[in-house]
Amino acid sequence: MPLKFDLSKCTGCKLCQLACSSSHYEVFNPEKARLKMIHEYNDDGIRIASKSCILCKKCEKVCPVGAITNNGRWMIVDEAKCIGCGTCVDNCPTKIIFLNEKKSTICDLCGGEPQCIEWCPKGVISLKERKGASA
Amino acid sequence: MNSLTGKILKVDLSSGQISDMKTPVEWVDLYTGQKGLGSRILMEDVSPATEPYSPENKVVLTTSVMGGTIVACSSKLAITTKSPLSGTISDGSVGGHTGAELKYAGFDAVDIKGKADKLSYLFITDEKVEIRDAASLKGLGTFAVDAKLKEEIGDEELKILAIGPAGENLVPYSCISSEKYRQLGRGGIAAVMGSKNLKAIAIRGKLDVCVNDLKGLLKYSKEVTERDEVTADDNEIYDLGTTCLVDYSQESGLLPTRNFQEGTFEDAEQINGQAFKDVRKNKKGCFSCGIACGNYVEEGDTSVEGPEYETIVLGGSSIGNGSRKKLIEFNSICDDLGLDTISAGGTIAYMMEATQKGVHDFDIRFGEMDKALNMLEKIANRDGIGDEAALGSKAMSEKYGGEDFAIQVKGLELPGYDPRGSWAMGIAYVTAPRGGCHMSSYPIAEEAWGELDPFTFEGKGKLVADMQNSQFCKFSMGVCDFWPIDDETLGRLFELSYGGEWPADKVYKTGERVFNLQRMFNIMAGFDRTEDKLPGRFHKELLKAGPPKDIAYTKEAFDAAMDEYYAYRGWDERGRPTVEKLVELGIEPKFIEAYKAVL
Ligand code: SF4
Ligand code: SF4
Numbered sequence: 181m182p183l184k185f186d187l188s189k190c191t192g193c194k195l196c197q198l199a200c201s202s203s204h205y206e207v208f209n210p211e212k213a214r215l216k217m218i219h220e221y222n223d224d225g226i227r228i229a230s231k232s233c234i235l236c237k238k239c240e241k242v243c244p245v246g247a248i249t250n251n252g253r254w255m256i257v258d259e260a261k262c263i264g265c266g267t268c269v270d271n272c273p274t275k276i277i278f279l280n281e282k283k284s285t286i287c288d289l290c291g292g293e294p295q296c297i298e299w300c301p302k303g304v305i306s307l308k309e310r311k312g313a314s315a
Numbered sequence: 316m317n318s319l320t321g322k323i324l325k326v327d328l329s330s331g332q333i334s335d336m337k338t339p340v341e342w343v344d345l346y347t348g349q350k351g352l353g354s355r356i357l358m359e360d361v362s363p364a365t366e367p368y369s370p371e372n373k374v375v376l377t378t379s380v381m382g383g384t385i386v387a388c389s390s391k392l393a394i395t396t397k398s399p400l401s402g403t404i405s406d407g408s409v410g411g412h413t414g415a416e417l418k419y420a421g422f423d424a425v426d427i428k429g430k431a432d433k434l435s436y437l438f439i440t441d442e443k444v445e446i447r448d449a450a451s452l453k454g455l456g457t458f459a460v461d462a463k464l465k466e467e468i469g470d471e472e473l474k475i476l477a478i479g480p481a482g483e484n485l486v487p488y489s490c491i492s493s494e495k496y497r498q499l500g501r502g503g504i505a506a507v508m509g510s511k512n513l514k515a516i517a518i519r520g521k522l523d524v525c526v527n528d529l530k531g532l533l534k535y536s537k538e539v540t541e542r543d544e545v546t547a548d549d550n551e552i553y554d555l556g557t558t559c560l561v562d563y564s565q566e567s568g569l570l571p572t573r574n575f576q577e578g579t580f581e582d583a584e585q586i587n588g589q590a591f592k593d594v595r596k597n598k599k600g601c602f603s604c605g606i607a608c609g610n611y612v613e614e615g616d617t618s619v620e621g622p623e624y625e626t627i628v629l630g631g632s633s634i635g636n637g638s639r640k641k642l643i644e645f646n647s648i649c650d651d652l653g654l655d656t657i658s659a660g661g662t663i664a665y666m667m668e669a670t671q672k673g674v675h676d677f678d679i680r681f682g683e684m685d686k687a688l689n690m691l692e693k694i695a696n697r698d699g700i701g702d703e704a705a706l707g708s709k710a711m712s713e714k715y716g717g718e719d720f721a722i723q724v725k726g727l728e729l730p731g732y733d734p735r736g737s738w739a740m741g742i743a744y745v746t747a748p749r750g751g752c753h754m755s756s757y758p759i760a761e762e763a764w765g766e767l768d769p770f771t772f773e774g775k776g777k778l779v780a781d782m783q784n785s786q787f788c789k790f791s792m793g794v795c796d797f798w799p800i801d802d803e804t805l806g807r808l809f810e811l812s813y814g815g816e817w818p819a820d821k822v823y824k825t826g827e828r829v830f831n832l833q834r835m836f837n838i839m840a841g842f843d844r845t846e847d848k849l850p851g852r853f854h855k856e857l858l859k860a861g862p863p864k865d866i867a868y869t870k871e872a873f874d875a876a877m878d879e880y881y882a883y884r885g886w887d888e889r890g891r892p893t894v895e896k897l898v899e900l901g902i903e904p905k906f907i908e909a910y911k912a913v914l
Contacts (some may be wrong), residue, residue, distance in 0.1 A: 191604075192412075192600055193600040193601070193603055193607065194412075194603065195385065195603055198385040199385065201523075202533065206525075206529050208383055208385060208523065209524065210419075211419070212523070218471075220472065221461075221495045221611075221620075222465075225613065226597050226611055299537075302605075302607070
């Protein structure tokens with residue numbers, strides 16, 4: 181169940197990223213969030229975009245040591261196995277995987293209670309139900 | 316562990332030396348962050364007698380102690396200096412994401428002095444701090460600086476503070492653009508940057524911000540933002556932003572029109588909240604803010620974040636302009652040139668009235684927007700009459716006459732509220748430390764738009780002083796104006812982020828201490844009660860429509876209210892804080908000694 185975004189409502193406050201970094205690392209740091217909202221002015225006006233895990237599972241396929249698996253709802257990194265080689269980072273099509281302290285870091289849906297959804301003040305983020313998924 | 320980074324970056328542009336110092340905990344405990352800390356850092360070695368454009372003056376950036384955390388609306392950035400326009404201490408603040416970015420770069424504050432030998436910009440990241448050559452940015456508008464630096468450095472998320480041609484050309488009401496579309500620094504902080512050959516500051520940070528009690532903060536922060544409906548969808552500030560005030564001011568008969576000659580504007584509906592909502596493309600929120608008051612609008616070829624209420628007045632009704640499109644252009648041109656919309660509009664309004672009245676023919680009349688937009692360029696480039704208009708309405712009126720209608724206090728042009736329609740606003744204007752400004756207190760919310768009688772001075776001295784103290788603690792401890800937070804909640808958030816004990820009375824005292832510290836600076840810079848005065852117009856002329864119609868705002872009544880204000884503050888009859896008051900507030904002895912020497 182990847183995250184989905186109604187970008188028309190996003191105001192760029194980054195509360196989602198703060199919720200993500202604080203729930204996983206006990207710090208506030210948007211750079212350590214497993215999702216990213218872009219809300220920047222440029223010459224054409226304003227650019228609003230989101231980056232998050234789309235559950236394509238490419239990381240699982242490319243990981244040379246089999247550290248990444250999934251449970252059908254989110255990806256799971258086995259930190260003991262992860263060697264910090266960055267192959268997943270390089271192959272992530274949305275460029276959202278990063279290494280933190282040499283370990284691969286991917287959205288884990290906060291174990292089923294997504295904190296970004298909980299904290300977004302504008303109701304931008306929700307869970308995309310997959311076709312055929314049972315209730 | 317607490318929410319400070321623990322470091323202040325020190326930059327001497329003359330020698331090129333870059334160093335850092337530990338953030339003194341005693342300063343934070345007394346003055347907290349932003350406004351308070353900025354004043355304290357400035358006063359550490361800038362004497363109140365300092366010439367604003369001298370290398371000894373400083374540009375001090377201060378973050379909020381709670382900046383970078385999840386606390387709503389808590390990540391503003393303040394910049395403090397001695398103003399070249401008013402000669403007072405002057406701090407401005409800006410929302411957006413720049414304040415948080417500086418925290419993530421590892422600094423609570425940046426303390427800049429000296430003068431670079433050539434045009435430079437400062438590059439601050441968590442990995443390195445550099446003074447870089449800015450020759451290629453010379454003369455550029457702030458929008459181009461933003462785009463160019465992002466491209467050159469290759470990071471669209473850089474947060475850039477930039478000055479435009481107005482700052483480079485030392486217009487004493489030039490201001491700084493932050494992240495392209497947000498502005499700060501009334502009273503010419505950008506000109507002080509210009510005098511230091513500092514064109515821009517580019518910031519990017521990737522470090523952590525920690526707090527004293529994370530679990531407690533997450534829980535409490537969520538609870539109180541919900542309780543205070545900070546994130547509610549029907550929040551009017553979210554719906555319209557500050558543009559909602561146009562209708563309020565019009566109804567209250569205090570919407571400055573044609574240089575404050577009138578208080579209602581026939582075309583108000585064309586430039587009100589709804590009018591700008593019609594051309595809105597997006598909302599934009601500041602870092603960690605659940606409100607998102609910012610409006611990104613587009614009309615024709617012009618886009619801008621805004622216009623905010625004050626710009627709508629000073630670039631609209633007060634210069635006789637009822638065109639939304641021209642207002643958006645006015646806003647965009649000012650932002651790009653790096654001009655304060657309030658002072659630029661106020662000065663042009665003065666010139667229009669002088670022309671209308673035959674006091675002096677500046678060849679510009681109310682409603683002549685093409686000439687007004689052209690004048691902005693002339694001001695920023697110090698071209699022809701623009702060279703004089705660049706000095707502001709006070710300086711112009713001293714030369715050409717019409718001082719009663721140079722609508723300013725201490726040289727700083729007034730924002731969008733006629734004090735004849737909300738009497739305490741007059742006290743607020745004359746006692747605001749940086750000159751005619753609405754940010755140090757906003758009694759209009761209690762008077763014209765609240766329960767109190769706007770046409771009496773009874774109890775208003777106390778009202779304004781109390782509100783100032785609260786605003787000063789909010790703006791020092793670091794919460795945006797649009798969260799009507801109480802001192803107790805603010806103190807609790809501060810405890811969870813920073814630590815220590817911050818009961819409501821200590822929070823309030825902090826605001827009072829910072830207010831008095833700024834007043835001391837101004838007294839030592841040569842100010843006293845004599846300068847706490849409104850332009851003659853307000854006492855001599857009556858408004859002719861709306862609720863304030865024909866109600867006299869007399870100088871005698873005003874002076875009596877000021878007596879009450881000073882007495883309530885514990886200041887003497889000349890408006891100077893007494894030594895006893897300063898001791899009671901715990902202001903540091905070394906400042907009190909210096910202050911005694913000028914009394
Ligand atoms: S669901 Fe949790 S881990 Fe995933 S992006 Fe949101 S806050 Fe981060
Ligand atoms: S919390 Fe919501 S509104 Fe704020 S940046 Fe994230 S998605 Fe956008």
